Amino acid sequence: MDHKYIELNDISTRNDANDITNYEEHFLLPDNHSVGSQDHEEISLTVKIPNEDDIHETSSVSEFTPVLSGTEGHSLLNKSNKDSLDIHISSPIQQNIKNKITFKSLFSLDFELTVEALPSLIISVIGLTISGWLLNIVMGWEVYENISELIVLIPILLNLKGNLEMNLASRLSTESNLGHLDTYEMGKQIIIGNMVVLQAQAFIVGSISGLFAWFMGGMSNGSFLALDKTIVLVISSIFSASICSFILGTMVSVIIIYSKKLRINPDNVATPLAASMGDLVTLLVLSVCGDILIRLKGTIFNDILLVLLFALIPYWCYLALKNKYVHDVLFAGWVPILSSLVITSIAGIVFEKYMDSYKGIAVIMPVLNGIAGNIGSLYVSRLSTDLHVGVVNNYIQTFITLFWIHLPTEWSFLILIEIFNLGDTNVNLLFIIVYTLMSVLLMTIILLFAHKATHWFWNHHFDPDNYCLPTLTALSDVLGTIFLVYQYYLLFLMGDKSNYIEPNH
Template identity: 45%
Template sequence: MKDQSKHHSSDSEEDDDNDSTKDPFSDSATILVESSDSPSSPPPKYTRETFEYAEPGHDRSRRGPDEETGGQGGLVVSGSEGHLWMQASTTLVIAVSGLICAGWLLDAVQHWPVFIEISELIILIPILLNLKGNLEMNLASRLSTASNMGLLDSPTTRIAFIKGNLALLQLQSLTVGSVAGLFAFVLGMIVHPTTNDLSEIAIMITSSMLCASVSSFVLGSFMCALVLICRHYKINPDNIACPLASSFGDLVTLVILSGFAVFLVKYIDTPLSEILLVLLLMLIPVWLYYVRRNKFVSEVVKEGWGPVFAAMVIASTAGLTLERYINKFPGMAMISPVLNGLTGNIGSIYASRISTALHANIEEAYRATEKTLFLVHIPIEIMFLAVVGILELGDVQWSVSVVVGYTIVSMTLVVIALLLAKWITRLFWKWGYDPDNYALPILTSLIDVLGTALLVMGFWALGYGQSTAGVPE
């Protein structure tokens, strides 16, 4: 959202700002800066005259000059590297468990009759997962910023904010679900033209919309509850909400999509899919009417579509790549969701923290956060390789060269994700757009494409799967 209003501090507040422009604690994950030091143009979305900012989970023994008295001039946001490591590592371990389950499920459902009969569903999966993940991560990012700014502390504003955002999520999910289903089907016809009837198109779009709506209700409610719990226990939701929204979103969405596709294909010769499709399309203006009347999301509904649909176009490349190579490289269905999901989670944590800092008119200690997030990624990748190897999940043909190749790919992708998260978030802010709504969709879709491409190139370079699946064209 473009915000053209300026925040004017009193002279005394300016003096306070000038007296506390540096955090005396070098290990703090976030430092205090003046308004003029933060990345360019727009002022904070939530002004300090309305909300006092203090990041949950920071060390209360380390106070800035104004934090002791609750003054608005000096805002100190800490949260040491230790806090970040603890919160992010715990969350990412839980998240990677969900990603492993999603990868295992994808490896299984690709052989189901419905996915063989309507092969475009394979193309739909990464597109829909990316779109749905972006919607929930945007919600998590908005909730985290609002929570850290104190917007959710008042029962009145909390209820209105949450209701508005859940309604917005339904509107977005139904819209992107319909577009994703149709877009995936068109891509499938372009890649391998076959005789397709209206029943298959209806099943694709209806499955996509039903899946998007139901999973949005489940995950949106979970995200709201999670952020409120984090606020209560003084934990920074920026370090937790986005990864869980993405990872469990993939698993829940894949389960629901597979279930609806299996159910609807049984009635392919009846008008059931078409009737459900009409009903779902009729719900879109209903949700739009409600959202436009809610002051907390009435502006978001106008601006959030561009990045989401741009992400869909970008993610379609990953979908086409996955559909082409999923049978040529054994175990790719198991590895790809975890690689892209875990790396996307790390990037989303970083982007969410930067977005909150920009809204609060403070500055993230970029190098410290980047180092911590890069290092926390290593043991989690080791855990993933160990779990998949020991439990023999998927059809992965593990060897020393494959492990080394995967490690190189994952390390490279994490570095790229951190660089992209910082660059994209700050760039949107500089242009006057709210990064809570713009940064994450573009970031995660780019990571999906780059991760899938790097994985394919790595497998190809190693000659992986060629003995059983043939050499990629």
């Protein structure tokens, strides 16, 4: 089925060397056509151009962007007079495509999506597994024993930091598929601007996460952390957020640029890789920073460092506001990001309560939550790109493909646990069955939510790249943590007590 979309990108008029006005229009065809309608509709758009001799096309439609069928070799831009361009589109319109669900369609996979996404998901599982293994180790470090709020901070910070990187990956994937990264100067400004925004967001998110973990930990424990330990908590949070944003932002930018050159859709690879590596790097930096700073607890060095970090927040915001491509991004999406902070804190409290009750829960939690969040984010990224470029795809096939490829991803993780005996977890047949059922339930909920939420945000004039991902990953973290606890509880009721830790009296 042909997709109906045409793009006029970056047509510029130049009055002088310093005066450049960019015109960009995306033509979305009306959605009021019935399925199978063969009627033709003509759309006329006139773009006023001050001087036709100064028109320059600076970028083209991405190879991943469908164009109007039947227009190969024909010019869509017709000069009607010297001051305007008329664009005429005449083609069958099919916007409301309804895909019928049949038994056969439940096993019909998108081959391109599977080939491109499955390897990146497997790689993400390795990263998430290492994150879980690292989390299981650092739980015994002095800093976590002295500052239990760091345990509450872990899922909060991982979620919020993951959101920033996945939002960046989704935004840049959309920009790439729209052709905005094809020109060197424009691409450089967009990428640098996004890196600056990422630093501003990281400093703000790190500060809020540290303070919120302090508050939630105090409410849960019945007493609040002393000031010197609170400073260690907040500095560790900001440092880890900032350092990881730079590392992951660079990695995401490189992945998206080279994905385009290798003719791979960045929507299929960038988001899961960014999320999985983000968890690993954030956890490592958080633990190392906390371990160093706890030794400097109560010194003036920590006090000065905290003041300097807070002072850098307006500086990063100022730099972001100066970039015309990203200044709006700085203000977009904060409501869902901060809302996800509150939601994810539930996962942190649940994890802190049960981490000493079951074997391997610290290893499994990041992976179970991460796989669901990565696949859901991949789906949101593809949907968002299609909505931006005005494309209608077979989303049932995409949904089914992502659902099925999550199973080998989960099972490869269980194989890693068994081979390396991670967390002393006993992975028997009953464990595999119950874990698979819980992961299937979680994945179904996340994919359904991703589909509905992306279209809801788009229909209410919010960019899904900025608004949908934080809510989705927060939901994944909370449901995944709760389902994991219930999994262990069900195994206990079924008589499998091999992963239960007897409480010390």
